[in-house]
Amino acid sequence: MNRREFVTFGASCAALVPQASLAFSPSAKTNEPPLLAISDRRYSDSVRFANAIARNGGEAIEIGSDIGTVWFGDIEPRLRHGGLRLAGVTLPSDLFVLERLVDRSRSATVYTGTHDWRGPGPCSRHRLTGAISLGRPASELQSGGLDWASALGDALIPERLQAASLETRHLAFGLTPASDNPKYLTSWLMALA
């Protein structure tokens, strides 16, 4: 039984779909590697994030059956032609798989965020880490409300980020999760070589 086909229960199937039909297009600065956003259609927050990246010149790619199929079928072939930036709001396991697939290369995860709605009460906990200036992603997240994932996507466009020394921010505030939210998500940005 594949999890993404298992849509008969609960409210796990997101109503939104990513803008996967967008043509592959390099980002605004022609010398920058293309930016791809991974989208998990079961989770509205994931789709919203990917759509925000796509609106900003990146490309949204939907996880079909599994993250490995996306990697081997789509990302890895593109990587043979040059570097890529990859971003997403996904379950932690998808980031884990991607990091392991590139662990013996010069690729790096430049930013990760964990977004945690587990436990009682309206408070959500967020931990942002990266060698980038985290001010904007943190404030966009905090003020994003229901559309926090789109706001975070806008903030994580690489051309808008500033390099900084490694920093971690812990945030806790009331942020309403989407109805299909699995209560724990990661946001991330990778530079693939």
Added chain:
Amino acid sequence: MRLPTGLDQAKFDTVCTALRKIVGENWVVTAEDRLSAYDDPYSPGLSSDFLPSGAISPANIDELKSILRTATQYGVPVWSISIGRNYAYGGAAPCLSGSMILDLHRMQAIEANEELAYAFVEPGVTYVTLYKYLQDKQQKLWIDCTDPGWGSVLGNALERGVGYTPFGDHAAQLCGLEVMLANGEVIRTGMGAMEASRTWPLYKGAFGPSLDGLFLQSNFGVVTKAGIWLMPEPESFSAVELTFPREDDIVGAVDALRPLRLDGTVPTATIANWMRIAAANTTRAEWYDGKGAMPREAIEKLIGKMGIGHWNMRFGLYGRPKVVAENLKAVQKAFAKIERVDFSITGYHKGETVRPEHRSLAGIPSVELMPLNWLGGAGAHIECPPVVPMVGKDVFELYRRRSELFNTHGFDHYCGLTTTSPRSFINTGSIIFDRNDFAQCKQARELGAALIEDAKVMGLGGYRGHISEMDLIARQFAFNDHASMRVNEQLKDCLDPEGILSPGKQGIWPKRLRESGKDEAK
């Protein structure tokens, strides 16, 4: 990083210089940041006990031979891996800290023969690579893959891994090994012992004793190549899924399955409890936000909402359509006597697109680690699967005992039963934990040890184990004052007298480390 025992930094640098001359600058890794790729990513708080000193990646057996010569000269232990994705059992990490990882992932040769349905593979060939190779060559052969399918075909077979098609017993598909011994000598097992043998990958026997088994889950040599049998693409197959609502339905389900496995109607099967299905599709927080194991009421609610059984069985039936249809009738008849059993059957003809949820039944690899998300946080899991007789009451008793242990240690019981051998199950029981949670790591380690000890009480032994549990499991194979281990140690001393190959694997330590090895590994 830990230096090999007995070597100071200067000496180790000398070793690395010598190794770099063999494989080139890029293929010897000692920098901490790059070496982290060889950590155990699922370690239950034990990473610092299993640290390598470096990693070296040969491209071919000539380089491998030179590496082993250098390792012997300087007394540097090497821990061989194919890809290093033996996650839940330690990944690439060595039993003995300070070992150098002998990373064989660059050896990626494939040679497939459609007519006789086999392939030769080197250690770096993954399921994904082999699958794509056969697809690209349009060879009508199926592979059998693990789930996830990003690991080494050869490595998994050597570890006695399992899959989901009639070729799911991976070790049983091996036919002919090429092995480099510690002294650099290359042997070929079976018919491969002949010069220019035409039947090496076709016939498992030889003239004389079979040596193959010595190199499975072993540290007697480094396997550099193997013949592996592949499955001719069947004319059709049906994916059969059954759900059983009640916990004690497992007794009838197993007893109904057994005759079908013994007579070959069902070639292999997997049974998953509610948790395995839930963790493969959802997160725990979607169902329950309390601490400790989920209470029964929450589990029942989950089962009802997901529309699954307490038990969920799945297998494929393969062959000509008429044969599959007949076998389906036998399956339906066998299980119909169980109250409220629910059948789902999906048929496929040759060439038809297989739905994602049935791909593993058709040997199509995917990489999905959804259960890591069950608790949230930095998900990980360890395994200590015992082998249990395919008898309903035995399976149920084991399940109840393990449920009790999982729950008292604060974990939900994840249970999978896989039968690639017709008389037994391998009982996978992932202990899923947050590897950043110190207390949970400790609980996971304690549960792992408790499960191993409890299985022994039932006369059941583990078929595989995490590197931190290998000594414990090995000690349980104690018939006649550990006679089996004593023979293993004699073989180790004979085939690897300097003890450089994967010290401690499966509890087999070289002579010089036999007393100190377990402490040295800490």
